[in-house]
Amino acid sequence: MADNVWIIGAAMTKFGRHPDKDVLDLGSDVALEALADGGATIHDMNVMAVGCQFEPFTLGQKIQKQIGQTGIPVYNVTNACATGASAVRTVIMSIKAGEADMGLAIGVEQMGKPGFIPQMGRPRRDKFEPDGRFGEVMPIEGVLGTDFMAGVFAEAGMAYAAEHDGVGFDQFVKIAEKNHLHSSLNPLAQYRKVFSTEEIKASPMQAYPNTLLMCCPTGDGASALVIVSEKKLKTLDPDVRKRAVKISASVMTSDPWVEGGQVQPDVNTLTRNAADQAYEQSGVDPQDLDLVELHDCFATAELVHYDNLRLCEPGGAGAFIDSGGPMRDGKIPVNVSGGLISKGHPIGATGAANIYEVATHLRGEAGDRQIEGAKVGLTHVIGLGSACAVHILEKQAV
């Protein structure tokens, strides 16, 4: 079996708007911060991977030109909302393959404040002529349902509600209320305001049951991790070793064929598969988890992943939120950072930032939002289409 891998350096920018910086500033500065955090320099790295969804074209090499051109291999990675986690996994795989013993993974995005509703599909034309893989003669968005994210993930949550009792608008509202509350303790979160049940219900409806306060914002931000082999870790300074966090599982899945998966993206099966593989790889039981950072791009998405990640009884996601299970003082705290809903979701950064978050708790360095005594945590992201990454991190002596 390949050597274990560990995190020795972790950093994250505040998520939000950074109009005074460009994507290169965000990526370079967070990389330098992560290297310093791990007591390392760019000269110690044998591999580098950069995840950025919107500016992927040799961004990694551009960052190298800012922080150190050492000639090591660089991979520029995109995988929708799993882009950051895919960069992290690229470094992990290089180390496990024995090609590198120390690597730098960066997730970064600068989204600014784009129009909330992107143009979907092809533009309207004067004459009807079949086009595309469905032979459509005119734009089908809003005619044959919606492919807009708030709606797609609303349908994912409502499909769960169709199969299980005790799930409805009120449960989705509670999830948003929780994540906004959690974010009030996180100085790196894009928004830190606490909202009442009534305020969340009354905020503008986007795609029922998701109101505006149940949807993640766009934003800018970056996160970086310095990852090493266990063999290398044992040679490092004791001060570095004692803050190291073990990556006990690193799994990526795509969606297997399921009936109906072409008309409604299936965010469940690949998450279940990834979670089950991660629990097997690590030997960790879901009930052992001290905290979970999961992909709550919309409140409706968080709910289904309680079940997919085995945090609750099968079919029991509604009861889990009703009981306060995922609150920071509950059975398994979920998204104590504020989650995508309130911490923010700069796409390429997200899958690295949730690993930063869990690692920071395991190091006991999370300040006001610290989950006391946290020893083991799980991170999860989904890029629609779909790509799912699950990582399990543990605080252990080496």
Added chain:
Amino acid sequence: MLADMGQQVPIVDYLVLDDGAPYLNANVCDECGALFLDRRNACGKCGKTAFGKKRLADTGTLKSFTIVHRAAPTVPVPYVSAVIHLDGGGSVHTNLVNVEPDPEHVQLNMPVRMTTYTAGVDVDGTEAVAFGFEPAEGKA
């Protein structure tokens, strides 16, 4: 410009308009029976490349929905986007029509049936016919 007035085309090629009632026609994998609505290179379930056609039922069950309130300026809101599992197999994503777009009137697991309507008219007067589903009251 009015010469071709009255001609109708389906909004997508898996909606068949012929002399009888409109229906949805799926690609079905000869090997494993998986159903697809799009143009195929091979079967996403088993990987084989031979396909036939299967006429899908015009009745089914509402398995999920969202009520869209925010959309591009060209799309009228609110509307109901729905996931429908068809009787006898297959599923479709389309609008739920002829229903009040609110959670009191749109009920998960309710029976629905297909209907068609004109979704647009081009410069030649050709009509694009779309399909939606509507509540099927009284269906067993």
